[in-house]
Amino acid sequence: MTNKIVVIAEHADSQVNPVTYELIAFAKKLPQAASWAIQVLILGAEIQNLAHKIADESGLDVMGFEVPGMPVYNGELYNKVLADHLVEVRPLYVCIAHTSQGSDFAPALAIELNGACISGIEDVLSFEEGVCLARPVYGGKVTAHIRPLAATSILTIQPGFFKSDNQSDQESGSVTIRKVPIEPRRWRSMGIKQIAMDTAGVKEADVVVAAGQGIGDRDNLDLINQLASIFAKSAVAGSRIVCDLGWLAYGRQVGVTGATVSPQLYIACGISGAIQHVTGMRGAEFIVAINKDPAAAIFQVADICVVEDLTTFIPILIETYQKTKDSR
Ligand SMILES: Cc1cc2nc3c(=O)[nH]c(=O)nc-3n(C[C@H](O)[C@H](O)[C@H](O)COP(=O)(O)OP(=O)(O)OC[C@H]3O[C@@H](n4cnc5c(N)ncnc54)[C@H](O)[C@@H]3O)c2cc1C
Known part of the structure; x- marks a missing residue:
């Protein structure tokens, strides 16, 4: 295990999903964040610009995995690329959005890394014995407090619970891009079609x-x-x-x-x-x-x-x- 916290950026349509900055805010709330490095990982066919954007806006170091065979999200490739990298890095925490994408690959990644998977986290609590993560159970009637004990814990974070705190005056983080030439092994994404839905900005509204x-x-x-x-x-x-x-x-x-x-x-x-x-x-x-x-x-x-x-x-x-x- 290294003294690292890793955040997996989420993106679609050449845009960084704002939940990525909420993940960073969550990672910074972890007690170890004061002295440990937080690194952001981003995967995709063309992620150079997005990697730089995240490094500029968060001030954190970003590692991009350029996977030419993956124009859109592919859970199998995410797990392959992330597991190959993280098995060497061995971070204590891997922070992933509790979205349909994050929920798709997080549990399998935990298995690949022989780690724990704690999903739907809404708060970070600190007790004398250590950090506790809060997540609702029984449809939100009860809040469970869970202490991660594994060498690597995969955490999925509920969107909307951690406010991003990007500062415009901070220095950019570094960006490293690695090319990963692999093809999907068992299935291939044919594209993602957005269902036409009248959401009328419900998620973005003040x-x-x-x-x-x-x-x-x-x-x-x-x-x-x-x-x-x-x-x-x-x-x-x-x-x-x-x-x-x-x-x-x-x-x-x-x-x-x-x-x-x-x-x-x-x-x-x-x-x-x-x-x-x-x-x-x-x-x-x-x-x-x-x-x-x-x-x-x-x-x-x-x-x-x-x-x-x-x-x-x-x-x-x-x-x-x-x-x-x-x-x-
Ligand atoms: C598996 C599952 C998933 C679900 N997912 C969701 C979900 O995502 N979102 C969701 O919303 N629900 C969800 N539900 C349904 C949920 O359980 C409730 O039935 C629903 O939220 C109730 O909607 P409501 O508050 O509009 O209606 P009601 O429960 O009927 O409440 C109406 C309220 O209006 C008040 N009222 C009535 N007239 C007036 C008036 N003139 N002026 C002021 N107040 C008045 C009443 O006092 C009452 O409190 C789900 C249920 C299940 C089983």
């Missing part, structure tokens, strides 16, 4: 206004849209029921089977706070919940609890905002 079944009627989505339009860089999202009812597209569903969001502000309108929904939005910086039931579970995660009928409260809120704005 403010998410979410509608639950409590809006009562599809027409009341107008209220939600109006509320969202008050804020710059906002998006309208919904609970699963609202999407099942066809009031919103599934791309806007927040929750365990939908998107995980971490906006600056999340306004939950007529949402009960089922754990499957809360799992997708509890990473928001500030949560306002509007619900007419004072015992609604959503209030347990809310910073501001509005116990009101939303069809009364939201129009008054919008009207008050307009009046205040006009009087300025």
Whole structure:
């Protein structure tokens, strides 16, 4: 084992996935990060520019593996290239995004390295006995604290829980590119087709206004849209029921089977706070919940609890905002 923490960058369509910087933020939170080197690895057919971008923006050293036979993500090749490299480096931690891509190759990589695999991490806790990683279990009802003990632990990190902290004034890290001329052995990617989905920037928005079944009627989505339009860089999202009812597209569903969001502000309108929904939005910086039931579970995660009928409260809120704005 070397004193190294390794981060595996995620990218698609010649863009670094922002989750890569969240992985770096996570790696820096690990107690060993103060004295150990953090290295970023990136794999793909054309990764030179992306490797430099990450080195510039993070200040960390980046090693790129140029794999000509891999124009798009290929789990088998990821495991082959990463295992060949990491078996020599033997880092204590390998940090991977808990995305469909990361979840695809992380467990197999742990087997290749005879390491542990701890998935869906949402927090780093330090106790006297050492570092503990927190991850939700039983659909988010309970948080498990897990201490990694293996010589190498593969960690998958839930997007939205660690804020990237890139500083513009730092020195760039170094970039090393290695060419790895291998072909897929058992299968070959024929390309990735994006499903056309109306996500309307739900994951990128600073403010998410979410509608639950409590809006009562599809027409009341107008209220939600109006509320969202008050804020710059906002998006309208919904609970699963609202999407099942066809009031919103599934791309806007927040929750365990939908998107995980971490906006600056999340306004939950007529949402009960089922754990499957809360799992997708509890990473928001500030949560306002509007619900007419004072015992609604959503209030347990809310910073501001509005116990009101939303069809009364939201129009008054919008009207008050307009009046205040006009009087300025
Ligand atoms: C395997 C599985 C996966 C799931 N995945 C997801 C997921 O990803 N995302 C998700 O959201 N759900 C998911 N669910 C469904 C989840 O369990 C809940 O059923 C769902 O989140 C409830 O949606 P809701 O809060 O909109 O509706 P309800 O639970 O019906 O809540 C409506 C709320 O609105 C309030 N209300 C009613 N009228 C008003 C009013 N006029 N003004 C103010 N408040 C009012 C009520 O008090 C109530 O609290 C999943 C379930 C399963 C089993």
